[in-house]
Every structure is written in C-alpha cells, then in structure tokens.
Amino acid sequence: MDFTFTEDQLAFKEAISRFLKTEVPPEVLRDICDTEEGSTSELRQKMAEQGLAALSVPENQGGLGMDDTAWSLLTQELGYYAIPDSMADTAYVASGLLTALPEGTQQREQLLEMIAEGSIRIAVVHGVNPLVVDLHLADKALVEHEGEVHLVSREQFDCERNTSIDSSRRVSRLNFSASSASKIAGADDGSGVWAETLNRGALAVAGKSLGLAQRMLDLSVDYAIQRKQFGKPIGSFQAVKHKLADVVGGIETAKPTLYRAAYALANGDARADLYVSHAKLACCQAAMVAARHGIQVHGAMGYTWEADLQMFMKRAWALQASWGTAEFHRQRVADDILADGVAIGPQYTFEG
Amino acid sequence: MQLKFNEKQNAFRTEVREWLSNNVPAEPLQSYDTREGFEQHREWEGKLYENRLSMVMWPQDLGGRGCDLIEWLIFEEEYYAAGAPMRVNQNGQLLLGPTLMEFGTDEQKHRFLPRMASSQDMWAQGWSEPDAGSDMASVRSKAIRDGDEYVINGQKTWSTRAIYADWVFGLFRSDPDSKRHHGLSYLVVPLDAPGVTIRPIKALNGKDAFAEVFFDDVRVPASNCIGEEGQGWSVAMATAGFERGLLLRSPARFQQTAKRLVDLYRQYAANHGENGALRDAVLESWMGAEAYAQAAYHTVGLVEKGAKIGAESSINKVIWSELDLKMHEAAMEMLGAYGELRGGSPAALDDGSWLEGFLFAQAGPIYAGTNEIQRNIIAERMLGLPRA
Numbered sequence: 001m002d003f004t005f006t007e008d009q010l011a012f013k014e015a016i017s018r019f020l021k022t023e024v025p026p027e028v029l030r031d032i033c034d035t036e037e038g039s040t041s042e043l044r045q046k047m048a049e050q051g052l053a054a055l056s057v058p059e060n061q062g063g064l065g066m067d068d069t070a071w072s073l074l075t076q077e078l079g080y081y082a083i084p085d086s087m088a089d090t091a092y093v094a095s096g097l098l099t100a101l102p103e104g105t106q107q108r109e110q111l112l113e114m115i116a117e118g119s120i121r122i123a124v125v126h127g128v129n130p131l132v133v134d135l136h137l138a139d140k141a142l143v144e145h146e147g148e149v150h151l152v153s154r155e156q157f158d159c160e161r162n163t164s165i166d167s168s169r170r171v172s173r174l175n176f177s178a179s180s181a182s183k184i185a186g187a188d189d190g191s192g193v194w195a196e197t198l199n200r201g202a203l204a205v206a207g208k209s210l211g212l213a214q215r216m217l218d219l220s221v222d223y224a225i226q227r228k229q230f231g232k233p234i235g236s237f238q239a240v241k242h243k244l245a246d247v248v249g250g251i252e253t254a255k256p257t258l259y260r261a262a263y264a265l266a267n268g269d270a271r272a273d274l275y276v277s278h279a280k281l282a283c284c285q286a287a288m289v290a291a292r293h294g295i296q297v298h299g300a301m302g303y304t305w306e307a308d309l310q311m312f313m314k315r316a317w318a319l320q321a322s323w324g325t326a327e328f329h330r331q332r333v334a335d336d337i338l339a340d341g342v343a344i345g346p347q348y349t350f351e352g
Numbered sequence: 353m354q355l356k357f358n359e360k361q362n363a364f365r366t367e368v369r370e371w372l373s374n375n376v377p378a379e380p381l382q383s384y385d386t387r388e389g390f391e392q393h394r395e396w397e398g399k400l401y402e403n404r405l406s407m408v409m410w411p412q413d414l415g416g417r418g419c420d421l422i423e424w425l426i427f428e429e430e431y432y433a434a435g436a437p438m439r440v441n442q443n444g445q446l447l448l449g450p451t452l453m454e455f456g457t458d459e460q461k462h463r464f465l466p467r468m469a470s471s472q473d474m475w476a477q478g479w480s481e482p483d484a485g486s487d488m489a490s491v492r493s494k495a496i497r498d499g500d501e502y503v504i505n506g507q508k509t510w511s512t513r514a515i516y517a518d519w520v521f522g523l524f525r526s527d528p529d530s531k532r533h534h535g536l537s538y539l540v541v542p543l544d545a546p547g548v549t550i551r552p553i554k555a556l557n558g559k560d561a562f563a564e565v566f567f568d569d570v571r572v573p574a575s576n577c578i579g580e581e582g583q584g585w586s587v588a589m590a591t592a593g594f595e596r597g598l599l600l601r602s603p604a605r606f607q608q609t610a611k612r613l614v615d616l617y618r619q620y621a622a623n624h625g626e627n628g629a630l631r632d633a634v635l636e637s638w639m640g641a642e643a644y645a646q647a648a649y650h651t652v653g654l655v656e657k658g659a660k661i662g663a664e665s666s667i668n669k670v671i672w673s674e675l676d677l678k679m680h681e682a683a684m685e686m687l688g689a690y691g692e693l694r695g696g697s698p699a700a701l702d703d704g705s706w707l708e709g710f711l712f713a714q715a716g717p718i719y720a721g722t723n724e725i726q727r728n729i730i731a732e733r734m735l736g737l738p739r740a
Contacts, residue, residue: 257646338617338618
C-alpha cells in the first residue's frame with residue numbers, strides 16, 4: 001500500500017510544469033485567446049516535443065507507455081496554466097481508446113504512431129458531449145455510434161464552429177452519418193472501450209479543473225496580500241481568510257479522489273466508474289468554489305477582463321459539463337453505492 | 353502507487369476482524385458520559401489492552417504492538433466496521449500520549465503510557481480556562497515551583513469526563529510574571545490530589561460530559577512536568593497538529609456513519625419513494641467520508657516517506673467536523689417526526705442513536721480548536737496571509 005507518486009513521476013510533472021510556465025504566461029495566454037482559432041500550432045508542436053503527445057502511446061508504437069496516473073498529474077498542470085489546446089483529447093483520450101481496441105484494428109497502429117509523433121489531431125465524439133472541442137481542427141474523429149467505434153476524416157463530416165465563454169475554446173456539433181465504411185470496431189469490442197474512454201475524458205476534465213482551482217487560489221492569495229483597505233492587506237481579515245481556507249479544503253479533498261480514480265482506470269478496477277465520477281464531481285466542485293470565492297476576494301477587479309482570474313474562471317465554468325454533467329456523475333455514484341449488497345464502508349476504501 | 357495491502361497487512365486485518373467479532377459486546381455499552389458507562393468502557397479498554405489492541409501504534413514495551421500508520425488505519429477500519437464501543441480514553445491516548453513519546457523521560461513514559469493504554473488511568477484534558485478558550489495563550493492557572501514540587505492554583509474548564517477520570521494534563525503558568533506563550537509548563541496532575549475540586553457541567557445530552565476543575569494549593573512533584581519548565585507551549589504545539597488532524601478522528605468512523613446513512617436512505621426510499629435532495633445529501637456524505645479516507649492514506653504515504661504534517665491537519669479538522677454535521681442533519685431529515693425521540697422512547701427508531709450522534713456532531717466544529725481558528729491557521733500558515 002503506497003498512495004503516493006514515484007520521484008520519477010513527480011520530476012516529469014515538474015519539468016512539464018516549468019515548460020508550460022515559461023511558454024504560456026498569462027500575457028501569452030491572452031494573445032492566443034485573441035487569435036482566430038484560440039490556439040496555435042506552434043504551442044501544440046512544442047508540447048509534443050516535450051513528450052506530451054507520446055506520453056501514453058504504447059512503446060511498440062513509439063510512445064512512452066505511461067498510464068492514467070501520469071495524466072492525473074499532467075492534466076493538473078494543463079489546468080493550472082489554462083493551456084489553450086486540446087492536446088489531452090488526442091494524446092490521452094484518443095490514444096487510450098485506440099490502445100484499447102484489438103491489435104490489428106483498421107488504422108490502429110498507424111494512428112497511434114502519428115499521435116506519438118505529434119502529427120495528428122484526433123477528436124473523440126461521445127454522446128455524453130453534445131459539443132466537441134476543436135472538432136473543426138481535427139484531422140480525424142473517433143465517433144461513438146450505438147457502442148461501435150467509427151473513424152472519420154475531416155472531409156467526411158460537417159461541423160459548425162461555436163465560440164465559448166472561454167475565449168480559447170471552439171466547440172462544434174458533429175454532422176455525420178455512420179456507415180459500415182466508417183466502422184472500425186463493433187459494439188462487442190466497442191462498448192467496453194467507450195466506457196473506458198468516457199472515464200478517461202472525465203478524468204482529464206477533473207485533473208484540469210483541479211489545476212484551475214489551485215491557480216485561482218494562488219491568484220486570489222496574491223491579490224489579498226497586495227490589495228490594501230482600511231490601511232491593511234485585505235488578506236488579514238478573517239472574512240477573506242476563511243473563504244480562501246475553504247478553497248484549500250475543496251482542493252485537498254478532491255486531490256486524492258483524482259489519484260484514486262486514475263489508479264482504478266490504470267488497473268482495470270471493476271468500480272472505476274464510481275471512482276471517476278467521484279473525482280469528476282469533487283474536482284469540478286473545487287474549481288467552482290475557487291471561482292466563486294476568487295471573484296469575491298478580487299472584488300470589482302474580479303469582474304473585469306483585465307484581471308487574469310477571468311481566464312481561469314471561465315475555463316473552469318466551461319469544463320463543468322464536459323464529459324458528463326454533475327447530475328450524470330451523481331447518478332453513476334448512486335447506481336453503485338445505493339445498489340443491493342454493495343461493498344461500502346470503512347473496510348472497502350481500496351478493495352471492494 | 354500501489355493500492356493493495358500486503359500479506360502481513362491482510363493477516364493483521366483478519367486477526368483484528370476475528371478478535372472483534374468474538375469480543376465486541378453484543379449489547380451496546382451505556383453512555384461513557386455516565387459513571388456506570390464510563391466504568392464499562394474502562395473494562396472494554398482493558399480487554400483491548402490485554403490483546404495489545406488498545407494502542408496498536410505504540411511500541412511493545414509501552415503497551416502497544418509497534419504497528420505502522422497503515423496498520424493503524426486498518427485497525428480503525430475494522431474497529432468501526434465492527435460497531436465496537438467508542439474509545440473513552442482518547443484525550444489521554446491521542447493528545448497526551450504522543451507528547452509523552454516525544455518529550456517524556458524514560459521514567460515518565462513507563463510510568464504513564466502502559467497504564468494509559470490499558471485505561472487503568474483515565475485522562476482528562478486541561479487546556480481551556482474561563483478566559484482562555486480559543487485564545488489558549490492567555491491561561492492564568494499558576495504552577496509555582498517550591499523545592500521539588502509545583503504548587504498549583506487556578507481553574508480549568510471543559511475538561512471532558514473529568515468527574516470520572518483519574519488524571520488531568522494541561523498548561524500552567526510556572527513563571528508568574530510571564531505573558532502569553534512564554535513561561536508556561538506542561539503538567540500532569542492526579543485528580544484525587546488534595547485541593548482539587550471538580551464540578552460537573554451538563555452537556556447538550558443532559559449528562560455530565562465535562563467539568564470545571566479547581567486547583568487550590570495542589571502540590572505535584574516536579575517530575576510531573578513534561579518537557580522543560582517554561583517550554584509548555586512548544587511542547588503542547590509540537591504534537592498538536594498531526595493528532596488533531598488525523599489520529600483524533602480517524603476516517604473509518606465517518607465511513608461507518610456514511611454507510612449507516614446509505615442504509616437509512618434505502619429504507620427511506622423503500623417506504624416513501626426516491627427523494628432527489630436526500631439522495632444527493634447521502635451521496636455527498638459518502639463521497640466526503642471516502643475522500644477523507646483516501647486523503648488519510650495519501651498523507652500516511654507521504655509521512656512514511658519523511659514528510660512533516662503541520663497546518664494541513666487543520667484542513668482535516670474542518671472537513672470531518674462539518675461532514676459529521678451534514679450526515680446527521682440528513683439522517684434527522686429522513687427520520688422526520690421520529691428524529692426528536694430520545695433513546696428508550698417506545699416509538700424511537702434505532703434507539704435514538706442518530707439523535708445522540710446529531711447532538712455530539714454539534715460539538716465537532718467547536719472542540720479541539722474551533723473551525724474559525726482552524727481556518728485562520730490554514731490561511732496564515734499554509735497560504736501565508738498576514739495576521740490581523
């Protein structure tokens with residue numbers, strides 16, 4: 001029993017963190033948000049060079065073969081710097097989906113190799129998400145259709161381009177008709193793969209939300225120390241302190257649930273749905289509380305475009321319903337723990 | 353990351369589970385806030401001790417079995433899952449015990465710890481005074497050195513179960529001219545010493561759950577001072593964090609309450625149909641308790657790798673106390689009109705145990721440092737916000 005990360009894992013996370021901090025400071029984030037696409041291929045390419053694209057592609061296909069627990073750390077960094085890019089959708093969610101398909105599935109190996117090289121963008125389209133991020137930029141889409149897996153190229157589907165409250169996000173509905181030509185896996189193989197894929201998508205959102213919560217907390221603490229009223233920093237007032245202390249509580253309660261869920265996914269735990277939904281709810285809630293208290297602590301500045309807080313807050317809001325609404329995930333928790341004869345209680349924290 | 357227990361841990365779990373299933377009293381003990389119930393609990397603690405299950409983490413020569421923190425968590429899980437009696441001597445075992453381990457002389461350790469583990473000695477805490485609650489550094493009770501003795505005068509209050517206990521520990525001002533955190537000494541005092549008067553205070557449950565303790569020229573030997581004279585504040589604070597945060601209220605306790613709450617909701621839904629708001633409250637409770645348990649394992653993992661836990665413990669204190677309140681509020685809502693019934697009433701459901709828990713949960717955000725103080729600690733020591 002060791003519920004901690006290895007030094008290697010933490011060192012990799014630190015390296016990525018330093019890289020993102022240098023590449024995407026808030027002023028650069030603002031510039032990228034102002035571009036036509038809300039993202040840039042230069043940043044995408046640099047992230048691939050750091051090993052992010054190849055992270056969980058199997059070693060046979062030129063990847064690093066790292067599992068969900070690594071992503072539980074890295075998605076927090078993507079959230080902390082509000083990275084304006086859908087990299088995790090390709091490198092984590094699509095890569096996980098393709099890896100889970102039987103070897104020899106049409107295009108499986110070559111797509112994985114392209115993911116590892118950073119030479120392809122793949123959008124993953126699942127019914128739980130009516131809107132898909134960066135679908136219009138995707139080279140390919142992996143689409144769920146009655147449990148089957150369909151693979152379509154950009155020229156084979158229509159999509160619109162909607163702008164989001166988060167200036168870096170472009171989201172689309174997919175217009176596409178499934179056919180036997182687009183099918184690469186039937187429902188026999190596909191159902192289990194899609195269940196896992198949904199969990200990966202939700203876990204990525206959870207990790208990003210937790211990182212965003214931490215960033216909003218840090219920004220709010222800085223502001224509360226620097227802003228003076230009544231001749232003192234506002235952070236010396238208990239009403240302000242206690243709000244920020246509650247943000248800490250939310251983050252610290254959510255963090256282990258994220259790691260627990262990642263471990264469950266990586267190890268094929270039969271109750272992975274439960275743990276992932278718990279993590280999604282806890283991390284998104286932590287982000288909502290951090291946003292709510294963050295804007296209050298920032299006062300009128302929090303309501304402006306000018307203060308950096310807004311970029312992180314809006315990302316957190318946009319992610320709330322991504323890969324399943326709160327009610328969707330609460331229902332999954334209920335389906336597990338309210339069922340007959342289920343193993344819950346103090347003896348089943350890890351084995352149940 | 354490896355979330356499986358090893359063979360030794362599984363064997364320990366099995367041993368504890370079997371022992372508890374053979375030994376936990378079939379009938380619940382009376383409330384430990386009564387004299388009779390207190391003595392029943394002392395007897396139970398003695399039984400645990402005989403099997404080295406009272407303080408599993410303590411070294412063997414001091415009455416424990418030298419378990420590590422993971423084994424301690426396993427013990428707690430089995431203990432609460434078995435519905436075993438509440439631990440009556442925790443103030444001694446979990447607040448004073450670790451302090452003695454760190455600051456006590458060998459003589460003091462052997463004199464106090466085994467008898468504490470067995471509950472032959474029951475301990476009450478003596479931190480608060482009428483004018484020193486959250487502001488503990490303003491204690492005024494004096495302990496003035498006179499040769500080989502201290503002469504104690506003053507008053508302590510909110511001493512849990514002090515009218516039944518054998519000893520009290522706390523901070524006393526040994527330098528009469530000192531102020532605030534300086535000049536305090538950490539002393540242990542037998543409650544049958546001449547000059548000690550104990551006046552019970554009835555708690556919300558109507559029982560003598562705590563007391564005021566008056567000291568009138570009470571003499572104790574200088575060897576009753578834990579750590580150096582005048583260093584009482586740092587002695588008390590050195591071990592305050594970890595215990596307050598984790599050991600004092602282990603996650604298993606709240607996981608067991610959450611499990612009972614799930615059962616209660618299933619009964620409720622069978623009788624009255626599904627209720628979305630109550631369902632959500634139950635789900636939140638279960639998730640809160642699980643998250644606390646997972647956080648404990650994460651923390652223990654970090655501690656075993658050498659991390660020091662300080663102000664982080666204040667987060668735990670806020671989390672478990674507010675979770676406990678929410679769980680009992682949800683239970684009361686499900687019990688509806690029957691929620692108000694005391695145990696023993698003919699119409700009471702569940703022998704009034706949810707109501708007792710609801711009453712006790714009201715104290716959670718207040719004792720062991722109010723949640724306002726905990727939030728100040730989080731904000732100042734973890735976030736670096738300036739003091740007022």
